[in-house]
Amino acid sequence: MAASKGIATINGVFKGKDIISLNQFSQKDLMLLFSYVPEMKKIATSQTPSKLLEGTITTLLFYEPSSRTFGSFNASVKRLGGQTVDIINPQQFSSVVKGETLEDTVRVFEAYSNAIVIRHPEKGAAAIAASYCKEIPVINAGDGIGEHPTQALLDLYTLYDTFGRLDNLTGLLAGDALNSRTIHSLAAGLSLFKKTTVYILSPDILKFPKDLLVSLRKKGLKIIEITDETDIPKTCNFWYWTRVQKERFSSVKEYEKVKSQFVVTPLLMKKYANKDMILMDPLPRVKTIDTRLDRDPRSVYLRSQIRNGMYIRMALLGLVLGRL
Amino acid sequence: MAASKGIATINGVFKGKDIISLNQFSQKDLMLLFSYVPEMKKIATSQTPSKLLEGTITTLLFYEPSSRTFGSFNASVKRLGGQTVDIINPQQFSSVVKGETLEDTVRVFEAYSNAIVIRHPEKGAAAIAASYCKEIPVINAGDGIGEHPTQALLDLYTLYDTFGRLDNLTGLLAGDALNSRTIHSLAAGLSLFKKTTVYILSPDILKFPKDLLVSLRKKGLKIIEITDETDIPKTCNFWYWTRVQKERFSSVKEYEKVKSQFVVTPLLMKKYANKDMILMDPLPRVKTIDTRLDRDPRSVYLRSQIRNGMYIRMALLGLVLGRL
Amino acid sequence: MAASKGIATINGVFKGKDIISLNQFSQKDLMLLFSYVPEMKKIATSQTPSKLLEGTITTLLFYEPSSRTFGSFNASVKRLGGQTVDIINPQQFSSVVKGETLEDTVRVFEAYSNAIVIRHPEKGAAAIAASYCKEIPVINAGDGIGEHPTQALLDLYTLYDTFGRLDNLTGLLAGDALNSRTIHSLAAGLSLFKKTTVYILSPDILKFPKDLLVSLRKKGLKIIEITDETDIPKTCNFWYWTRVQKERFSSVKEYEKVKSQFVVTPLLMKKYANKDMILMDPLPRVKTIDTRLDRDPRSVYLRSQIRNGMYIRMALLGLVLGRL
Numbered sequence: 001m002a003a004s005k006g007i008a009t010i011n012g013v014f015k016g017k018d019i020i021s022l023n024q025f026s027q028k029d030l031m032l033l034f035s036y037v038p039e040m041k042k043i044a045t046s047q048t049p050s051k052l053l054e055g056t057i058t059t060l061l062f063y064e065p066s067s068r069t070f071g072s073f074n075a076s077v078k079r080l081g082g083q084t085v086d087i088i089n090p091q092q093f094s095s096v097v098k099g100e101t102l103e104d105t106v107r108v109f110e111a112y113s114n115a116i117v118i119r120h121p122e123k124g125a126a127a128i129a130a131s132y133c134k135e136i137p138v139i140n141a142g143d144g145i146g147e148h149p150t151q152a153l154l155d156l157y158t159l160y161d162t163f164g165r166l167d168n169l170t171g172l173l174a175g176d177a178l179n180s181r182t183i184h185s186l187a188a189g190l191s192l193f194k195k196t197t198v199y200i201l202s203p204d205i206l207k208f209p210k211d212l213l214v215s216l217r218k219k220g221l222k223i224i225e226i227t228d229e230t231d232i233p234k235t236c237n238f239w240y241w242t243r244v245q246k247e248r249f250s251s252v253k254e255y256e257k258v259k260s261q262f263v264v265t266p267l268l269m270k271k272y273a274n275k276d277m278i279l280m281d282p283l284p285r286v287k288t289i290d291t292r293l294d295r296d297p298r299s300v301y302l303r304s305q306i307r308n309g310m311y312i313r314m315a316l317l318g319l320v321l322g323r324l
Numbered sequence: 325m326a327a328s329k330g331i332a333t334i335n336g337v338f339k340g341k342d343i344i345s346l347n348q349f350s351q352k353d354l355m356l357l358f359s360y361v362p363e364m365k366k367i368a369t370s371q372t373p374s375k376l377l378e379g380t381i382t383t384l385l386f387y388e389p390s391s392r393t394f395g396s397f398n399a400s401v402k403r404l405g406g407q408t409v410d411i412i413n414p415q416q417f418s419s420v421v422k423g424e425t426l427e428d429t430v431r432v433f434e435a436y437s438n439a440i441v442i443r444h445p446e447k448g449a450a451a452i453a454a455s456y457c458k459e460i461p462v463i464n465a466g467d468g469i470g471e472h473p474t475q476a477l478l479d480l481y482t483l484y485d486t487f488g489r490l491d492n493l494t495g496l497l498a499g500d501a502l503n504s505r506t507i508h509s510l511a512a513g514l515s516l517f518k519k520t521t522v523y524i525l526s527p528d529i530l531k532f533p534k535d536l537l538v539s540l541r542k543k544g545l546k547i548i549e550i551t552d553e554t555d556i557p558k559t560c561n562f563w564y565w566t567r568v569q570k571e572r573f574s575s576v577k578e579y580e581k582v583k584s585q586f587v588v589t590p591l592l593m594k595k596y597a598n599k600d601m602i603l604m605d606p607l608p609r610v611k612t613i614d615t616r617l618d619r620d621p622r623s624v625y626l627r628s629q630i631r632n633g634m635y636i637r638m639a640l641l642g643l644v645l646g647r648l
Numbered sequence: 649m650a651a652s653k654g655i656a657t658i659n660g661v662f663k664g665k666d667i668i669s670l671n672q673f674s675q676k677d678l679m680l681l682f683s684y685v686p687e688m689k690k691i692a693t694s695q696t697p698s699k700l701l702e703g704t705i706t707t708l709l710f711y712e713p714s715s716r717t718f719g720s721f722n723a724s725v726k727r728l729g730g731q732t733v734d735i736i737n738p739q740q741f742s743s744v745v746k747g748e749t750l751e752d753t754v755r756v757f758e759a760y761s762n763a764i765v766i767r768h769p770e771k772g773a774a775a776i777a778a779s780y781c782k783e784i785p786v787i788n789a790g791d792g793i794g795e796h797p798t799q800a801l802l803d804l805y806t807l808y809d810t811f812g813r814l815d816n817l818t819g820l821l822a823g824d825a826l827n828s829r830t831i832h833s834l835a836a837g838l839s840l841f842k843k844t845t846v847y848i849l850s851p852d853i854l855k856f857p858k859d860l861l862v863s864l865r866k867k868g869l870k871i872i873e874i875t876d877e878t879d880i881p882k883t884c885n886f887w888y889w890t891r892v893q894k895e896r897f898s899s900v901k902e903y904e905k906v907k908s909q910f911v912v913t914p915l916l917m918k919k920y921a922n923k924d925m926i927l928m929d930p931l932p933r934v935k936t937i938d939t940r941l942d943r944d945p946r947s948v949y950l951r952s953q954i955r956n957g958m959y960i961r962m963a964l965l966g967l968v969l970g971r972l
Contacts, residue, residue, distance in 0.1 A: 071411060087715050107950045108719065395707065627759075
């Protein structure tokens with residue numbers, strides 16, 4: 001599938017496609033993918049042995065730590081009766097030590113498996129891997145500050161599953177709007193739908209990238225940038241909270257000034273969140289959400305968000321492997 | 325299963341229970357568990373593909389090294405047709421690096437799997453993990469100086485399998501009686517049975533904990549503390565040997581003084597062991613048993629003890645997952 | 649299988665045998681093994697779920713990094729419906745930290761599994777492991793500068809598959825002829841066949857070992873040592889290229905002098921390679937072959953060589969486990 005690699009649009013056909021970026025998806029493609037989720041959920045929760053991926057091997061090629069994403073893909077494959085070959089930190093563990101290139105590594109695992117899921121610390125690595133892998137699909141499980149499409153897909157599905165729609169939604173994206181790939185991808189996904197508004201709350205130095213802002217507005221997404229929590233409207237259907245990392249700031253002082261504003265507390269929820277909204281977090285949740293909110297029924301980050309991640313990945317694997 | 329978590333007694337019902345401590349087991353529970361072992365042995369040795377755990381995923385969440393326990397649980401799941409998600413050193417490999425708490429990690433893997441087996445260097449970690457995991461059973465695979473219940477279960481089963489009973493036994497527990505969780509758990513297990521005597525051989529500074537001694541005696545276990553190998557009675561049905569670690573001693577001199585006494589040699593066996601006894605060791609065997617004894621038919625540490633570990637874990641997994 | 653361990657010849661019977669060295673194979677044994685490859689290829693490429701190894705567990709006990717060999721064995725087992733227990737770096741991860749010997753480790757995994765594949769940095773480790781493992785077969789996946797028999801088997805099969813024979817071949821073995829275990833094993837394998845000639849191109853200080861040269865010549869293999877690329881005859885059926893490692897040289901200057909000679913370039917191929925030859929490399933390919941040659945149809949190192957590795961390992965596992 002060399003020709004259609006990298007940035008090929010899905011256009012209704014998942015079989016054999018690489019999944020590198022959310023930009024490959026149209027509104028219709030999302031809905032097609034989502035339509036398989038209930039079946040996946042049924043398989044996962046009934047413990048009925050599924051044979052959907054029987055006889056297939058998926059290599060999980062993880063060049064950097066991520067136990068959640070690794071576990072989610074791993075379980076997704078096995079819930080469908082497939083097998084995995086787990087390669088963690090090949091740069092330490094393998095020939096990469098001796099200087100093997102990404103190309104050679106990918107081509108070796110292409111020969112052993114039916115699909116490759118790759119995680120890599122460098123932006124663009126997944127697309128490069130896909131360009132070398134001509135016979136089997138490659139799925140991007142996060143490439144540094146690049147993309148993490150399956151995270152965006154599960155976020156979008158969680159909204160869709162909760163509200164029954166992806167248009168006519170208002171959301172809050174908070175935290176490191178400059179660097180968070182999950183914020184960028186989620187906004188990009190929402191831009192495919194009509195009458196959607198996102199408020200972006202971030203410190204001044206971590207504002208949403210200008211070029212992305214312009215391009216998403218052009219697509220019709222209404223974006224309103226705010227810098228103070230008191231500007232959060234009570235109409236939000238969802239809050240999507242990400243970390244503000246200390247190391248992004250030039251001084252500790254500057255960091256201390258803003259950090260408390262970027263923690264969701266019961267008080268903040270009481271003041272600005274309505275009763276039907278949902279509170280999301282891509283995890284790991286490191287002081288972004290007060291643990292007292294874990295029992296709030298609106299908190300979905302340790303519940304449906306995680307589970308939807310597995311269902312979405314099951315559906316995606318079934319589709320790109322041509323078994324759905 | 326929140327309500328029945330942590331220290332819930334088995335009381336004849338394994339399904340859905342967490343297995344955190346040997347204290348959860350009554351004499352009857354042990355016998356119930358043991359009754360499934362012959363079937364498990366048959367499955368494991370016949371290579372007949374079993375479908376008992378088909379459609380289930382068990383996450384092996386190992387926060388510290390233990391290739392034997394990891395391998396034993398891994399093989400146990402797979403012998404029964406189940407699948408594992410292997411997470412080794414999540415604190416290095418995963419989001420834990422970024423500061424994710426044990427709670428969040430456990431809840432994530434709860435969403436992906438049907439059971440979690442946890443190994444952790446800190447005492448109490450398994451019970452804490454279980455308290456967060458409300459929907460699936462958690463099995464303690466060793467939590468620091470806390471407990472390692474499946475080790476105790478396999479030790480007890482090995483005695484039961486050899487002698488046809490767990491009452492009316494006399495045993496020797498040797499080595500670091502102060503810190504060895506395997507000695508503590510085995511003694512606790514034996515205290516459930518009548519007319520059982522244990523001799524505890526240890527250096528003065530590594531004596532059996534006073535409070536545990538008192539409580540087990542109250543339950544009817546006869547405990548006799550000795551500090552010299554010449555006090556070992558020839559009536560022992562079993563010797564259970566553990567390591568005396570150098571770092572427990574305040575001076576090298578003091579360590580050197582006692583260490584030779586805590587190695588089983590052919591001569592020691594000749595002097596004090598009867599012909600029907602068995603020699604046990606929880607492994608790793610690091611200078612605790614002279615390798616010349618490996619071929620002695622009474623040595624079970626590299627034979628039935630290891631194999632029984634797999635059978636017991638198979639039975640336990642089958643029971644807590646409600647498949648037996 | 650204690651009695652027949654280590655260096656037991658195959659002699660037409662694979663079942664239960666340890667596979668430690670290419671020296672165990674006769675010409676007939678190679679042909680018997682090769683005869684199963686087409687069936688294995690069919691299973692691997694059709695994605696038909698095979699049940700050949702159903703109900704079996706193979707422990708992959710890797711004491712040193714090798715993602716390719718690990719992945720190849722892992723996929724081989726799973727393509728045939730078997731399961732693996734993956735133990736990577738047990739010296740860090742496991743009881744080996746606490747000082748457990750290779751013997752104890754091997755005997756523990758013997759109890760859990762139906763076969764052990766061992767990779768170890770020390771020469772002779774695989775044979776030692778096999779001598780301890782009395783009940784199940786052990787396969788050497790590379791023991792330092794010792795042997796890597798499955799690599800030699802896949803190399804020989806690749807030649808056989810290409811030319812329909814292993815006699816009457818002329819080949820070039822280039823690079824570190826002194827230390828490369830793959831060169832040694834391939835030459836040993838070829839020595840079983842008639843009218844075979846190998847040219848060995850290496851720097852003076854990395855010449856083929858004298859004793860091996862003598863013994864293989866005695867078996868009938870024609871060996872011609874050359875030190876300059878201009879001596880490569882155009883009649884070679886294959887080129888087999890290995891790395892010349894900088895650290896083998898006493899001075900950087902000496903290394904710089906020879907290194908350019910040990911890279912295959914399009915120009916070198918144009919000058920000395922005929923149109924029907926194949927270009928092989930055991931990988932990792934670290935500046936041994938110019939990447940411009942990757943698209944040359946004669947380059948098999950990232951194509952059939954890799955795939956044949958999986959098929960050969962599938963056949964070997966099926967045979968030693970008595971399922972073929």
